[in-house]
Amino acid sequence: MSGYYNEDDLPRFGEMGKNAPELWEKFNEWYGAVFQEGALSQREKCLIALAVAHAVQCPYCIDAYTQESLEKGSNLEQMTEAVHVAAAIKGGAALVHGLQMRNTAEALSM
Amino acid sequence: MGTSLVSARHSPPPAEERLRILNNRAGRSPQRPFDDALAASGLHPLAATGIEIFQVNAGKLCNQTCKHCHVDAGPDRTEENMTRETFELCLDAIRRLDRPKVDITGGAPELNPNFRWFVEQVRGLGCHVMDRCNLTVLTLRSQSGLAEFLARNRVEVIASLPYFSADRTDAQRGGGIFEKSIEALQKLNGLGYGQPGSGLALNLVYNPTGAFLPPPQQAIEADFRRELKKRHGIVFQSLYVITNMPISRFLDFLMRSGNYERYMNKLIAAYNPPAAAGVMCRNTLSIGWDGALYDCDFNQMLELGTGFGAPRHIRDFDPAQLARRRIVTGQHCYGCTAGAGSSCGGVTAGKAADAGSG
Structure with a gap:
């Protein structure tokens, strides 16, 4: 083991098809269909994927969807705004849990 | 302005060294030979279908030193430029063809002292002329009247503009280039270029500002049209999307930045048979500044x-x-066959029928 999060692993993603080829095939088909042009453009879908990649903090996905977003014609301003959307939701999600804290504190307090 | 790789000598890979890099299949992931990909698509050996485009490279002299330039052109490339005698030989050849489109490129071809004379001669033969223009050449004091000359001779202008904002354009082409490019485009628009019904064609060329493939042509063209009109009042006919070729300065960038193998693998994975069928070398003949002939x-x-x-x-x-010659191919050819394909006229997928018509 050379370490976690090796960039050479990204092009080896297909090896996840070994030992469970049917599941891999289903995943692949569904994944491909998700990113087809639809009610949302491929460019919009890539920006969503880029934002989600940051939210789930997946370095492989950040790498892949940074490149994909550029190749769909997005620019750094748009991509940075997408990351801010992810960050705002993550920040807001943490903050809104403060109400849980307040509820608990209130319940415990005289 | 910077200097060319040849002049800078920081790593001026000669042609054979570039070929060695491109053909080295001993990397971490061995690359599929381009001819194997062609064979699997039923296109091997790749052959020309005619000479519809007569592409003249007037020389390597340019007033810019763009980071991606496959010619390694620049202000210091003053020696390798086409002479009047070689232009004359080109005219003799054009006369023997059925009015091909004459595509003049460089460097900045307008800086060749024979440029205007050659354009007039070719127009006199009834041929359509395309000028691959870097735009800023139109703003040089030494080139006064150039835009008017192009308009008068009904020359199609194919202008490089990698993005509709200054940061990305200047990052690739040099500081202040975007502003001057906009000035030149506005001048061309003022002469009728890009305006509906004027008959003066102004087409732009987009190429990625890094080690990634270009977006779909229609999508990015719509962005350019909207943003250039909104921000600068500029209009144009079409935007051609071109993939950066792993040659010369862009190859140097790929090597220095550690992106080479990944970029090549991306091009190879994106090999698209319809794009291969429509590659420009099939209906183009390329002439070097010294009269040597090439497939592209x-x-x-x-x-x-x-x-x-x-x-x-x-x-x-x-x-x-020459119209039926077999084409010389190599690993760099993957640059023209990736995705929707890439040529001096933009995407190639679906253009095979056009290529076959000549």
Whole structure:
């Protein structure tokens, strides 16, 4: 083991098809269909994927969807705004849990 | 302005060194030979279908030093420029063809002192002329009247503009280039270029500002149209999307930045048979500044001359033989066959029928 999060692993993603080829095939088909042009453009879908990649903090996905977003014609301003959307939701999600804290504190307090 | 790789000598990879890098299949992931991909698509050996585009490279002199330039052109490339005698040989060849489109490129071809004379001669033969223009050349004091000259001769202008904002354009082409490019585009628009019904064609060329593939042509064209109109009042006919070729300065960038293998693998994975069927070398003949013949401008920069018994110099021009010549290919050809394909006229997928019509 050379370490976690090796960039050479990204092009080896297909090896996840070994030992469970049917599941891999289903995943692949569904994944491909998700990113087809639809009610949302491929460019919009890539920006969503880029934002989600940051939210789930997946370095492989950040790498892949940074490149994909550029190749769909997005620019750094748009991509940075997408990351801010992810960050705002993550920040807001943490903050809104403060109400849980307040509820608990209130319940415990005289 | 910077200097060319040749002049800077920080790593001026000669053509054979570039070819060695491109053909080295001993990397971490061995690359599929381009000819194997062609064979699997039923396109091997790749052959020309005619000479519809006569592409003249007027030389390597340019007033810019763009980071991605496959020609390694620049202000210091003053020696390798086409002479009047070689232009004359080009005219002799054009007369023997059925009014091909004459595509003049460089460097900045307008800086060749024979440029205006050559354009007038070619127009006199009734040929459509395309000028691959870097735009800023139109703002040089030494080139006064150039835009008006192009308009008067009904020359199609194919202008490089990698993005509709200054940061990305200047990052690739040099500080202040975007502002001057906008000034030039506004001047061209003022002369009627890009305006509906004027008959003066103004087409833009987009290429990625890094180691990634270009977006779909229609999508990015809509962005350019909207943003250039909104921000600068500029109009144009079409936007051609071109993939950066792993040659010369862009190859140097790929090597220095550690992106080479990944970029090549991306091009190879994106190999698209319909794009391969429509590659521009099939209906183009490329002429170097010294009269040497090539299948395309990229082969020219790799010094891969026409082969397989075809004439190798414009003085030996043989239209019948060259129109059916076998094309010299290499790993760099993946740059033209990735995704929707790439050529001097943008995407190639679906253009095979056009290529076959000549």
